[in-house]
Amino acid sequence: MESWIPLLQVFLNSTCPETEASKWLEEMFNPPASYSPRISTTSFLSLLMRPSNNSAVQHSSPQEKRVMWIETLPSVVQARILSFLAYEHQRFCTRELCRLARVLLSEGRRVDFWVKKAAQQLLDLVSLSNYQWLSHLNLESEEETEEDDFYMMPDWLRDAAIDGESVFPWLPMSVDELSAKMPLTGSSGGDEDDLLIDVEESKQKNIDVVMVEIGEDESNIDNEVEKVAKSLKTELLHIDSNLKAVELAREIRKLCSGGRRQRLLILNLIEPWSADDETATVLLCHLSDGIDADECDWPSHILCSVFLPKFLVLNEPSSRVLLNATLDYCKTHQKAAEYALLFPLVLRKDGVNSPICDVLTRVVRECLHPAHVSAFCQKLLTKDEDVLRFVCLPCHRCLISEELVWTESLFSLWRNILDHNVHLMQDSVDQLVEQVCKYSKRYSKSLKFANFVLCLINKCTPSLRPHKLILTAAVEKSDTLVTKSILSKLSAL
Incomplete structure (x- = not known):
């Protein structure tokens, strides 16, 4: 009983008992060497369901129901304990939780409204079927024929224990699985083929790497392709209908079906950003379809060639058409929004001004999860130059700095990010x-x-x-x- 007094004080005095009780329980499961009280979730439930002393003495009639120890506590404490059990139900035996909730629900009018509400919530959460309870139900006669999952060995561990090829009897991992997941740390040589990395981790790294602009002298365009690109640029300047904008988007898609270096240089020649805002939104919509490219690659190129240049020179509030189209696109292509819009704009050589701050704030709040924004901030503030990768066209490289330019509006942007509950x-x-x-x-x-x-x-x-x-x-x-x-x-x- 004494070991549970701190936990009961949490339920009695705390304004947030569920989280504080969970924290206390976690600390007790991992106590320091000098202090290791013998507690368990099973012993806590046993304490709650133990018959009270008064019940044992005054239990004269066989029809009189016993009073559990939890029922002797104030109603508000009972409700908080039940709420905590629902919050941490995976740590407790499901069968015992069901029994506790059923006993309290069977008490009828003797139970406080909020206690009954919490007990019903707990029962709904842990029971495997829909129960119809009557206030006069005798719960003492319930038979329990099935073993509870709380006491059973997981199927994957039981099956692995049968396998004689496990590395250790208690570790369900074969030698082949161990070799496939762990790097070799032998002393022989430095062959890179010996370093085995996880497939998913490798896939994520491939997305983040080489997200930087191409210099004009790094790749050449075929003369015929260059002529077509310049022709498309001329057509772009004379678009007079959305139908022509759709046709032009199709032509640009066909021309940009090659590698990423060629694609950036072609877009650099066409200059899609020179179109008006309404035409740009049409181009954005139809350029997104029909290209078999990396999920971050092509959307990034669209953003950096259609919308990024417009925002880099923004000195007044953005038009509603342009901003709404950008937000809709960034919601769908979040990785592209990070590398082809957020990074270049924040690293603007002249610094972030008020209109750009408004655009960035909208993108951060409406398009990205706070965890994604936190990772973006971590990259932005790092001193490792290899992390600061972004996508832009060659002609716009001169507008972007290699480090943050701190302005009043940039500090306002950081305030807006923090207000978005970003950790x-x-x-x-x-x-x-x-x-x-x-x-x-x-x-x-x-x-x-x-x-x-x-x-x-x-x-x-x-x-x-x-x-x-x-x-x-x-x-x-x-x-x-x-x-x-x-x-x-x-x-x-």
Whole structure:
């Protein structure tokens, strides 16, 4: 009983009992060597279902039902315990959970409304069939003929134990499987063929690699193909209907059916971005079909040749037609959106301005999962140049820098990203703190910069504790409406 007192205090006092109780239970399953209490999920259920002392003494009538120990607790604690059992039901024996829920539901009017609600939720979650319960049902006579899965060995482990070729009797992995999944670490030579890597990991790396623009001198175009490309460019400038735009998109698809290097150079000659916004959306829609290319390759080339150039020179709010088409496309092709739009725009040589910040914010919030955005931020803030890969046409390379250009709008973009509940790794937070200290004097009067710092403190408090002193010194250089609020937050770290 004593070992469960901390857990019961969580149920009694916590504002978020399910998660705190789960954390406590996990810590007790992996205790330090100096403290190893004997607890288990089975013993906890036994405690909850144990007959109370009063019940044992006053149980005079055979018709009188016993009172379990959980029923002696306050109703709010009972409801929280049942909610926790539903939250962590995979750790507990399904048969015992069903029994506990059924006993409570059989009590009828004696049970609090919220306790009954939690018990019904638990029963619905763990029972294997639909039960119709009556308040007078005698649950003590229920027969249990089937062994519960909680006590059974998994089928895959039982079958593997029969196999005599396992590496270890308790490890269901054959020698062939072990060789296929693990790299060879022998001392002989450095032959790369000896390094065996997982297929899925290799496939993901192939997507991320070589996502960078092509220089004009790296590949040549056939003279006939060049003439056709220039002809298509002329037609693009004189499009007067959507039907002609569709026909032109088909011609561009046919011409770009070769390798990625040739394709980029051909698109560079055609200049699809020179079309007006409405025509560009038609081109985007029809260029996406009919090309047998890598799922990230061709969509990236479409984005960097049709939409990216328009946003790179954006100095006023984007048109609704252009922005909506971009968002719809990025929702479908998220990897392409990262490499052919987000990276080039954030790395813009003149820095991110307010209209571009609005576009980037919309793409981040409406097209990408927060985990994807977190990975993007990690790559963006890294100092490894090999990670900063992006796709653009040769003629636009001069508009993109190799490192971030920090502007007020870029700090606003980071604030918008943090407000999107994106979790940043510690090294990413460290990089942002470094930029705050570096630019605190330049943007000492900037409210955008100050709001970013305030947001950073609110969202990344645990990661900022090692930087409390240098952040305080940096903020003290500023003079804005929120400076006092920032200093107050820092002092509470």
